[in-house]
Amino acid sequence: MASGKRITQAETIVQHVARQIAAGTFAFGGRLPSVRQMAWDHGVSKNTAAEAYDRLVAQGLVHARPGSGYFVNEPVSAEPFPGKPHVDAAVDIVSLLREQLDQFYELRPGDGRPPPSWMEGSELRRHFAGSRGSDAEEVDYGYGSSWGYVPLRERLRTMLMERSIKASLDGVLLTYGANHALDLIIRHMLEPGDVVFVDDPGYYPLFAKLTLARVTIVGIRRAMDGPDLDDLARKLGAYRPKLFFTQSQAHNPTGSALSPAVAFGLLQLASRMGFHVVEDDAFADMIPNALPRLAALDQLDRVLYVGTFSKTLSANLRCGFIAGKPSLVSALADLKMLTMVASSDYIERLIAHLINSGQYLRHLRRLRKRVDDAFARSIAALGDLGLQFEVPRAPGFYLWVFLPEGVDELALHAEAVAQGIFLAPGRVFHPDRLSTHPQAMRVNVAYGADPKFLALMRRHVAQNKNS
Numbered sequence: 001m002a003s004g005k006r007i008t009q010a011e012t013i014v015q016h017v018a019r020q021i022a023a024g025t026f027a028f029g030g031r032l033p034s035v036r037q038m039a040w041d042h043g044v045s046k047n048t049a050a051e052a053y054d055r056l057v058a059q060g061l062v063h064a065r066p067g068s069g070y071f072v073n074e075p076v077s078a079e080p081f082p083g084k085p086h087v088d089a090a091v092d093i094v095s096l097l098r099e100q101l102d103q104f105y106e107l108r109p110g111d112g113r114p115p116p117s118w119m120e121g122s123e124l125r126r127h128f129a130g131s132r133g134s135d136a137e138e139v140d141y142g143y144g145s146s147w148g149y150v151p152l153r154e155r156l157r158t159m160l161m162e163r164s165i166k167a168s169l170d171g172v173l174l175t176y177g178a179n180h181a182l183d184l185i186i187r188h189m190l191e192p193g194d195v196v197f198v199d200d201p202g203y204y205p206l207f208a209k210l211t212l213a214r215v216t217i218v219g220i221r222r223a224m225d226g227p228d229l230d231d232l233a234r235k236l237g238a239y240r241p242k243l244f245f246t247q248s249q250a251h252n253p254t255g256s257a258l259s260p261a262v263a264f265g266l267l268q269l270a271s272r273m274g275f276h277v278v279e280d281d282a283f284a285d286m287i288p289n290a291l292p293r294l295a296a297l298d299q300l301d302r303v304l305y306v307g308t309f310s311k312t313l314s315a316n317l318r319c320g321f322i323a324g325k326p327s328l329v330s331a332l333a334d335l336k337m338l339t340m341v342a343s344s345d346y347i348e349r350l351i352a353h354l355i356n357s358g359q360y361l362r363h364l365r366r367l368r369k370r371v372d373d374a375f376a377r378s379i380a381a382l383g384d385l386g387l388q389f390e391v392p393r394a395p396g397f398y399l400w401v402f403l404p405e406g407v408d409e410l411a412l413h414a415e416a417v418a419q420g421i422f423l424a425p426g427r428v429f430h431p432d433r434l435s436t437h438p439q440a441m442r443v444n445v446a447y448g449a450d451p452k453f454l455a456l457m458r459r460h461v462a463q464n465k466n467s
Contacts (some may be wrong), residue, residue, distance in 0.1 A: 009044045013052035014059075018040075019062060020465045021072055032062060037053040084450070094393070102273060109447035110424030112252065114397065115313050118370050118446065131237045133246065138264045144370065146337035148174025148321070155355055156307075156321055163289045164296040165305060170326040173333050176343045177283055178308035182206060182245070184332045185211050185278055185304060187339075197244040199227060201400070201429035201437075203252050204281065206245055211226045220244070222254055224390050226262035233268060249291050250283035252444045253429045254400040255440035257391035270302050277303045284365055286371065287394055300324050309351055320345050323462035323467040371395055371445065378448025385457055399448060400426075403439040416456060 011315075020026045024293040032053075033041065041048035053070050056062045062070045108115075132209045147153065153172045153346050159165050190196065192214035198206060201218025215298055221228040227246060244266075248316040270277055270364055295305035300323060308320035322332060336343070354360040375395035382389065388402040403409060409425055416423045426440030427433055447453055 009042070009048050010055060013038065013042055013044070013049065014055045017052070018059075018061060021046035028072050028074050030072050030192070031068070032072065034069055074131065084253065097124070105422035107447055107450055107452055108422040109443050109450065109453045110422045110441065111444045111447070112442075113444075114367070114371075116314075117362040118367060127432040130413045133441075139195045146342050147333050148172075148343055149345055149352060151402060152348045152352040152355075153321075156323070157353060159285075160295075160305075160323060163293055164286065165293060166299055167239075167305075167323040167325055171300065171323055171329050172338065173322045173329050174343050175320045175336065176340070177206060177310050178280060178320040179209075179304045181308075181317070181322045182278070182280070183209060184335055185213075185306075185461050186210065186245075187408050188332055188335050189276070190215050195241045197232070198431055199246050199251065200431055201426065201440075202245075202431070203247065203255055204428050206280075207431050217431045218245055218317050220246075222251065222256060223262075224254070224256040224392070226258035228261060229265045229269070229361065229394050232266065236269060236273050240273070242332055243276050243278055245278045245280065246294075247280045247282070248293055249281060249287050250392075250394070250398070252282070253398050253424070253426075255391075255396045255398040256400075257259040257393045258292050258294070260292045263294055263297055267294060267298055267302070274348075275302075278306060280306045281305050282290065282306075283396060285309075285312045286368060287396070293395070295323065298454060306329070312349065312364065313354070314404045317347055317351065319351055320342070342359075371397065373450065374445040378443065381449035381454055382443070382457075385454065385461055387457065387461070391424050395445075397445055399443045399445060401441055401443050404461055405439075405463050406458050407439065412456075412460050413433075415460075419452070419456065421456060422452060 017026070017032070026032060032038075035046055035049045035053060037045045038052070042049070048153075054063070056070070057064060061073060064070050065074055150169075153169060153174060155171050157167050157169060173181075175184065178466065180391060186209055190210075190213050190401060193216065196210055197218050197220050198210070199222045201222055204217070207217060216239075218235055218241065220229040220235060226248070227244075243364075246266075248263070251257070266277070271392045277294055277298070280292065283297075288431070294306070295303045304322060304324040306322055310318055310320065313319075319326065323328060324332075351360075354363075372395045378399060379391060381397065387401050390398075403412070409427075413423055413425055424442040426437065426442070427435060429442065430437050
């Protein structure tokens with residue numbers, strides 16, 4: 001069936017010349033027929049022939065020499081710049097993220113995000129359908145401040161105070177999501193060869209950023225009450241870290257929660273050994289304000305506190321923040337200005353409107369109910385299969401599920417891919433990525449009780465018992 005799209009005379013000439021170049025009829029570096037000759041050969045006007053040559057130049061196939069005519073370009077190397085080992089290593093670490101972003105899966109128990117229907121199916125959808133926000137007419141069409149929209153920063157100070165974290169306005173910087181916040185901190189505070197501590201298992205996109213920065217990454221064993229203080233003390237006997245990156249509550253991937261005793265012990269070691277702590281609290285709006293935060297105990301002395309709205313609103317609404325000492329946050333604001341000028345004033349105003357109108361609070365209530373229900377269903381369903389996991393103290397998005405000894409992790413993953421099921425194997429969450437760790441996987445509770453996922457796991461558990 002014809003497409004209905006008419007090919008112009010100029011495009012016909014372009015396609016003809018491109019085929020001739022590919023076939024070698026017009027040699028690389030060789031002179032092409034003049035505009036007049038091309039027009040005569042194809043029975044078109046000189047203007048049409050000139051347009052065809054302009055398109056060939058735009059496509060990089062030919063170039064013009066004033067007074068001499070048009071010549072065939074030499075082929076361009078497909079890889080003009082050699083790869084860099086540390087960049088290749090960083091990209092390899094986030095291969096799971098590429099799968100998450102680029103591949104289609106019908107079912108996503110390994111996903112790190114809430115389902116889009118949970119995020120955009122209630123207050124947000126109604127908001128976008130009916131309004132752009134009460135203050136949309138006030139948007140300045142130039143750049144916003146590199147610090148971010150002031151009313152949202154002021155609102156964040158109030159939200160932080162509800163978590164017992166006191167921050168000044170010049171100690172709060174808006175970012176383009178939590179990953180951008182982490183990137184700014186890494187760029188400003190670390191140099192190649194520095195040592196950093198991370199949760200093990202922990203947030204694997206962070207490992208990739210640190211690999212890109214060419215720093216030494218040392219994992220600190222993560223327990224259900226936070227970082228293992230004994231392991232931390234042992235590693236401090238061998239290393240002098242500049243930073244310790246950790247997630248206090250609703251930990252990704254284990255779902256674990258920091259206890260007051262561990263929080264106090266960690267900050268004592270940080271003060272004694274002179275390192276700073278970066279506390280990532282991505283799910284803060286989903287969990288009780290009274291849960292322990294390092295930033296609340298430390299009052300932003302040695303702690304940089306990172307938060308985001310992307311996990312609780314929408315992955316497409318990239319907005320996060322850093323809270324810390326004003327002198328340090330000011331330096332991060334300068335770096336933000338140098339690297340991207342400013343974050344999105346539109347998004348920041350939208351989020352401020354959602355908060356101030358009460359829509360964000362109503363959305364959170366629905367989201368918490370969905371998480372609580374899915375958490376309970378997943379625990380019951382996975383427990384019925386005989387799978388081992390520790391139940392987090394507070395409901396959250398993740399469960400860290402151990403695979404029975406003898407289950408072939410690679411075979412499980414291969415079958416899952418064939419069935420359109422996205423899994424998150426435990427190995428990617430360890431900074432050393434070694435196979436010596438107990439086999440496990442991160443399960444997003446939104447999908448933990450899905451019949452198709454449970455059927456896959458049931459088959460592999462049964463095969464292991466029968467083998």
